[in-house]
Amino acid sequence: MLILCVDHHLPTMSTSDGSASILLVRFQYRLINGLRDAGLARRTADVVVRCRGRQKASGGFFVLGGRAIVPGMSPVERNGGTGRMEMPLLYRTWKRFVREGTLDAHRVSRDVSESWVRSRRYGVDPYRDRGDIVLEPEDLELQRHKYADVIREVESLVHKIHGLLMEQRMVALFCDADGRILSEIGHPDTLRRAREIQFVPGADWSEAAVGTNAIGTALEVGNAVYVAGYEHYVVATHPWCCAAVPLRDPKGNVFGVLNLSGPLESAHPYLLGVVATMGAHVEDVIARMPQQGGETVETQEGGVDFEGMIGKSASFRRCIDLAERAARVDYPVCLLGETGTGKELLARWIHRRSGRRGGPFVALNCGAMPEHLLESELFGHEEGAFTGAKKGGYPGAFRLAEGGTLFLDEVGEMPPQMQLALLRVLEEKAVRPIGGREEIRVNVRLVSATHRDLGLLVRQGAFREDLFHRLHVLPIHVPPLRERKEDIPDLAQYLLDTTGTGKKLNPAALRLLQDYPWRGNIRELRNVMVCASVFDDSRIIGPEGLTSFLDAENITGAMPGRNIPSRKEAVVDALQNTRGNVSAAARRLGVSRSTLYRWLKQGGTGWDR
Numbered sequence: 265m266l267i268l269c270v271d272h273h274l275p276t277m278s279t280s281d282g283s284a285s286i287l288l289v290r291f292q293y294r295l296i297n298g299l300r301d302a303g304l305a306r307r308t309a310d311v312v313v314r315c316r317g318r319q320k321a322s323g324g325f326f327v328l329g330g331r332a333i334v335p336g337m338s339p340v341e342r343n344g345g346t347g348r349m350e351m352p353l354l355y356r357t358w359k360r361f362v363r364e365g366t367l368d369a370h371r372v373s374r375d376v377s378e379s380w381v382r383s384r385r386y387g388v389d390p391y392r393d394r395g396d397i398v399l400e401p402e403d404l405e406l407q408r409h410k411y412a413d414v415i416r417e418v419e420s421l422v423h424k425i426h427g428l429l430m431e432q433r434m435v436a437l438f439c440d441a442d443g444r445i446l447s448e449i450g451h452p453d454t455l456r457r458a459r460e461i462q463f464v465p466g467a468d469w470s471e472a473a474v475g476t477n478a479i480g481t482a483l484e485v486g487n488a489v490y491v492a493g494y495e496h497y498v499v500a501t502h503p504w505c506c507a508a509v510p511l512r513d514p515k516g517n518v519f520g521v522l523n524l525s526g527p528l529e530s531a532h533p534y535l536l537g538v539v540a541t542m543g544a545h546v547e548d549v550i551a552r553m554p555q556q557g558g559e560t561v562e563t564q565e566g567g568v569d570f571e572g573m574i575g576k577s578a579s580f581r582r583c584i585d586l587a588e589r590a591a592r593v594d595y596p597v598c599l600l601g602e603t604g605t606g607k608e609l610l611a612r613w614i615h616r617r618s619g620r621r622g623g624p625f626v627a628l629n630c631g632a633m634p635e636h637l638l639e640s641e642l643f644g645h646e647e648g649a650f651t652g653a654k655k656g657g658y659p660g661a662f663r664l665a666e667g668g669t670l671f672l673d674e675v676g677e678m679p680p681q682m683q684l685a686l687l688r689v690l691e692e693k694a695v696r697p698i699g700g701r702e703e704i705r706v707n708v709r710l711v712s713a714t715h716r717d718l719g720l721l722v723r724q725g726a727f728r729e730d731l732f733h734r735l736h737v738l739p740i741h742v743p744p745l746r747e748r749k750e751d752i753p754d755l756a757q758y759l760l761d762t763t764g765t766g767k768k769l770n771p772a773a774l775r776l777l778q779d780y781p782w783r784g785n786i787r788e789l790r791n792v793m794v795c796a797s798v799f800d801d802s803r804i805i806g807p808e809g810l811t812s813f814l815d816a817e818n819i820t821g822a823m824p825g826r827n828i829p830s831r832k833e834a835v836v837d838a839l840q841n842t843r844g845n846v847s848a849a850a851r852r853l854g855v856s857r858s859t860l861y862r863w864l865k866q867g868g869t870g871w872d873r
């Protein structure tokens with residue numbers, strides 16, 4: 265195997281396709297396949313790699329990302345390219361340095377020797393047997409929240425190379441720019457070993473805290489780094505091999521570190537290529553995000569747009585907060601709320617922010633179809649399974665959602681037989697298509713929704729209790745519009761904006777909308793905005809442009825006295841909208857020109873009659 269290392273000091277490798285800054289790594293085929301399946305390896309490049317003047321290999325290279333990886337002298341190469349340092353020699357070198365301060369610099373790489381010197385200067389105790397937890401749970405949670413986008417991206421990537429990590433007994437970590445671990449996932453045995461030395465979320469893995477190590481050293485040198493065995497400064501980390509890469513935003517500022525670690529037995533510097541590839545991918549994704557480091561955008565009107573979810577009320581923020589937490593884990597979510605409150609929109613939002621975002625999102629309304637069809641829609645069927653079965657069969661929602669999220673809307677409407685069938689699938693994690701002989705394993709995250717009171721349905725015997733407990737793991741209440749009235753102006757204007765007409769709602773119209781009892785919730789509000797955009801010619805829409813699309817009875821109920829737009833407001837709106845054209849304004853107000861003139865003359869007290 266050819267070892268290539270990331271080193272920005274070395275000249276960039278030139279390739280036959282002419283690109284100057286690409287990542288070239290030649291890996292074991294198994295590894296390449298793993299990365300290709302994860303969508304990281306893009307294509308092959310026909311290149312010849314020369315290392316220290318000798319041709320080492322040619323052809324069949326995979327171009328993996330947008331970062332220069334060039335052949336250079338990694339510590340491993342200097343030790344014969346075996347994938348291991350010569351540990352006894354290295355141990356003596358380390359011991360001499362920590363005991364006497366004598367550095368045999370030619371025996372370790374420059375990154376390591378310089379880092380040892382820094383570690384000593386920092387006063388790190390080389391005999392430390394564990395790291396320090398520096399973030400209390402609440403601070404860790406806050407920090408994780410701040411980096412939610414990056415963590416989600418890293419975890420989604422790790423999810424894709426899960427098989428590879430398990431095989432190599434690795435763990436993947438994301439740390440902030442101070443070297444504090446914020447996320448760690450991977451092989452259970454390695455995670456257990458990590459806990460023994462407090463190599464866990466909340467711990468400080470900077471050089472100043474634990475001396476030379478991939479995370480801290482990568483942060484110090486600003487490049488990807490591979491550190492194995494006794495190259496580490498403190499004894500706690502000697503049984504480990506680690507590779508880390510600093511992550512930079514488009515301006516070049518380091519915002520965190522991505523690290524892969526495992527037991528020294530499985531050490532190999534290919535880790536460096538993997539981590540650099542992953543890092544380049546994360547940087548790419550983060551650079552393409554609408555804004556860095558936060559998940560909210562202030563709307564023009566001062567509302568908050570959580571990626572297409574509009575709202576700023578306390579009840580909505582609470583809902584978004586729960587959804588954000590639910591997106592970080594893989595348990596079933598149950599969205600509870602009235603019709604049209606945005607349950608499906610929220611389900612999609614959770615999917616987009618979850619580790620499964622790379623997989624499909626499949627939605628199925630369980631209340632909208634007869635039982636026999638529902639079974640086939642959920643679990644699929646074989647060709648010829650029943651009259652009307654699709655040619656070639658049908659995979660069903662569960663298999664279509666493989667690797668992603670399945671959204672089951674109106675689960676409360678599911679007939680009893682289907683409830684039982686669904687329960688079995690959730691227990692077995694496998695489906696058997698109608699007419700099929702074999703069970704097919706499925707890997708989906710379930711998000712269900714209902715406007716019914718599932719607990720009540722269970723008590724009434726209309727919903728299986730065992731299924732209820734399978735679905736109702738993370739319940740999230742999606743508030744109706746009447747519990748988030750302060751969101752109505754932002755939502756209404758947002759929905760009007762989506763019509764692309766550029767129309768605006770005036771303050772009186774917004775007040776009218778705010779006080780209206782929206783039984784159909786946001787869906788009903790959206791329909792009114794669509795009607796207003798199509799049927800009203802005004803650029804600025806006033807209350808009179810909305811009333812015909814609202815239920816008259818509810819308008820009266822919704823506008824007790826002070827909320828009724830005054831005659832003065834209506835006249836001012838009408839004149840503004842018609843650019844002072846009295847005839848047009850009178851038409852808008854449904855009065856004659858003479859009446860409007862009379863009102864205008866009266867002014868003062870006359871306005872409010």
Ligand SMILES: Nc1ncnc2c1ncn2[C@@H]1O[C@H](COP(=O)(O)OP(=O)(O)OP(=O)(O)O)[C@@H](O)[C@H]1O
Pocket residue numbers: 572573574575601602603604605606607608609610673715755758786787790
């Ligand atoms: N917070 C929000 N911001 C912007 N638009 C929203 C928001 N919530 C819902 N909507 C819009 O409201 C409409 C209804 O949303 P959705 O279909 O998700 O509701 P639902 O609760 O799933 O309805 P049902 O229970 O009838 O299936 C959609 O057009 C959706 O885009």
